[in-house]
Amino acid sequence: MIELKNIVKTYKRGAEIVYALKDINLKIEKGDFIAITGPSGSGKTTLLYIIGCLDKPSSGVMKFNDKDIGKMSEADLVKIRREKIGFIFQHFYLLPGLNVLENITLPLIFGRKTRSKEEIISLIESVGLKDRIYHRINQLSGGEMQRVAIARAIVSNPEILLADEPTGNLDTENSEKIFELLRLLNKKGLSVVMVTHNTELAKRTNKVITLRDGKIFY
Amino acid sequence: MIFLKLAFKNLLRHKIRSFLTVLGISASISVLFSIISFNKGFESSLQKELYRTGIHFMIVPSGCPHEVASLVLHGAVTPNFLNIEVFQKIKEFDEIEFIAPILITQIPNIEKEKIDLVYGIEMSNIKQIKPQWKIDGTIPFSDDSILLGYDVAEHYSIKKGDILTYENKRFTVSGIVQKTSSQDDAFVYMPLKALQDIIKKPNGATAIGVKVKDVDKLNTVIEEISLKIPGIQIVTMSQVVNSLANLAGSAKILSLSIALVAILISAIGVMNSILMAIFERTEEIGLMRAIGASKFDIFRIIIKETVLLTLTGGLIGLIMSLVGANIIEGFVRNFMPYIPSGKMIQFDPFLALICLFFSIFLGIFAGIFPAWRATKINPIKAIRG
Numbered sequence: 001m002i003e004l005k006n007i008v009k010t011y012k013r014g015a016e017i018v019y020a021l022k023d024i025n026l027k028i029e030k031g032d033f034i035a036i037t038g039p040s041g042s043g044k045t046t047l048l049y050i051i052g053c054l055d056k057p058s059s060g061v062m063k064f065n066d067k068d069i070g071k072m073s074e075a076d077l078v079k080i081r082r083e084k085i086g087f088i089f090q091h092f093y094l095l096p097g098l099n100v101l102e103n104i105t106l107p108l109i110f111g112r113k114t115r116s117k118e119e120i121i122s123l124i125e126s127v128g129l130k131d132r133i134y135h136r137i138n139q140l141s142g143g144e145m146q147r148v149a150i151a152r153a154i155v156s157n158p159e160i161l162l163a164d165e166p167t168g169n170l171d172t173e174n175s176e177k178i179f180e181l182l183r184l185l186n187k188k189g190l191s192v193v194m195v196t197h198n199t200e201l202a203k204r205t206n207k208v209i210t211l212r213d214g215k216i217f218y
Numbered sequence: 219m220i221f222l223k224l225a226f227k228n229l230l231r232h233k234i235r236s237f238l239t240v241l242g243i244s245a246s247i248s249v250l251f252s253i254i255s256f257n258k259g260f261e262s263s264l265q266k267e268l269y270r271t272g273i274h275f276m277i278v279p280s281g282c283p284h285e286v287a288s289l290v291l292h293g294a295v296t297p298n299f300l301n302i303e304v305f306q307k308i309k310e311f312d313e314i315e316f317i318a319p320i321l322i323t324q325i326p327n328i329e330k331e332k333i334d335l336v337y338g339i340e341m342s343n344i345k346q347i348k349p350q351w352k353i354d355g356t357i358p359f360s361d362d363s364i365l366l367g368y369d370v371a372e373h374y375s376i377k378k379g380d381i382l383t384y385e386n387k388r389f390t391v392s393g394i395v396q397k398t399s400s401q402d403d404a405f406v407y408m409p410l411k412a413l414q415d416i417i418k419k420p421n422g423a424t425a426i427g428v429k430v431k432d433v434d435k436l437n438t439v440i441e442e443i444s445l446k447i448p449g450i451q452i453v454t455m456s457q458v459v460n461s462l463a464n465l466a467g468s469a470k471i472l473s474l475s476i477a478l479v480a481i482l483i484s485a486i487g488v489m490n491s492i493l494m495a496i497f498e499r500t501e502e503i504g505l506m507r508a509i510g511a512s513k514f515d516i517f518r519i520i521i522k523e524t525v526l527l528t529l530t531g532g533l534i535g536l537i538m539s540l541v542g543a544n545i546i547e548g549f550v551r552n553f554m555p556y557i558p559s560g561k562m563i564q565f566d567p568f569l570a571l572i573c574l575f576f577s578i579f580l581g582i583f584a585g586i587f588p589a590w591r592a593t594k595i596n597p598i599k600a601i602r603g
Contacts, residue, residue, distance in 0.1 A: 089601060110506070152509065
């Protein structure tokens, strides 16, 4: 599904060139549940954003369903993000002006797609927010906000869910619930790639990738 | 629809900032609407009022004809008088239906220790010259009766039936002209003969209003009069209208320029307000890009915000100008040399619609730069903070 070959990502810091990722080779197959771990600054989030077509590598090849994203236009990348990829973030990034339902349906609006109200309500129920459909974002707990973010990420039926520290802002109980929700989605066939510092959660995924100084350590 | 709701909610996040921005737009749209309405109302009321008098032209002493005509209409005192013979000679023209000599002068009012502006006219001509007047009482029926303008009556606290004395001659107030909100309110209207006697100018007149029998022969009559009577000038009502309209037009250009500068400043205010909002919402915009919003989607959301601001401002501005029409009109009347009676600022739905479209255009114009800046936000940098 996704293949990364010799991926290098560099940044300029003044005259200095900083290597965020060095020679990354990775394959993500349909149904994988992968955890990316490593210390801060090791390149985990950079790798996640390249997988998510938010960023392009400085060199190397990344293929999404056998198509080289390096050769794609910005519009093509937007289309892939809309249709194939779901994102969740540590800080949830929900829009405070909209209610739960509106936040969840936002990707459908950007993608000019429709889903029946029953389907959306069923999705909201599946993430445990049945009683919160019309609540405003500031009326939700942290765990509930992350559930909204998950529902938003999967509303367009993506092929892969990318989670950047999804439990980083949650307590142990909520972290466990969110992780179980991700595992449930994975069991239903959705590929999940999760960046985490939580080694206990990482061990419960199918595959753990540890980065150190921009390289896959093991 | 959800973009519109999002735009609306975004504006509500900073209520005071949005309110002040809307206020700026409201004020400038209100000024714009009032100026255009006033000018349209002025021109049409002026034409109606002047043509309604039934006078086709005015004969005035030599000098600047437009100045004299304006002074006569305005109500000021002119230094020159028409010669007695002029009056007699004009009467001799067959094509003339009626002539209305007008004598305007100042007379001291000893009792009140003031100098009054007195307008002498044959009272039988009053209805012809001032058809729009409403009078509490009657038009003077004898040479010892007078009519008062509204402001004079108010100022002196005079009622119908009271007595005023000029040069030892007593005049009974037979009626008071209802408020016209024009210069007419400031006059004492006296029978022409009585005024000529007081100032010792028998047959003297400041101007003579003339109506011809056949309007198609107007130019011929004017030519003939000009040839046969020396020392006079003839000003047609069309020339007076044009002269006053040109004057108003110059004032309009000046005030429109000021309004446009105000609009430009308020548009910059909108731009600034939205730019600040974009900087504050960098993460949100980055997130929207990450979950599939195209640059055009972001552009649309920002433009909707600016249009919402300016359209709301436009609507409030229109309401403000309608509610405050009397205040604006009263203010402008103090500065115009001649203002016809009646309401100058009237609600014109077509003009209101144009102002609203202009508000939308202003929103788009003010939104382009902030919206473009928003599309340049890098989602990765935004999300990573």
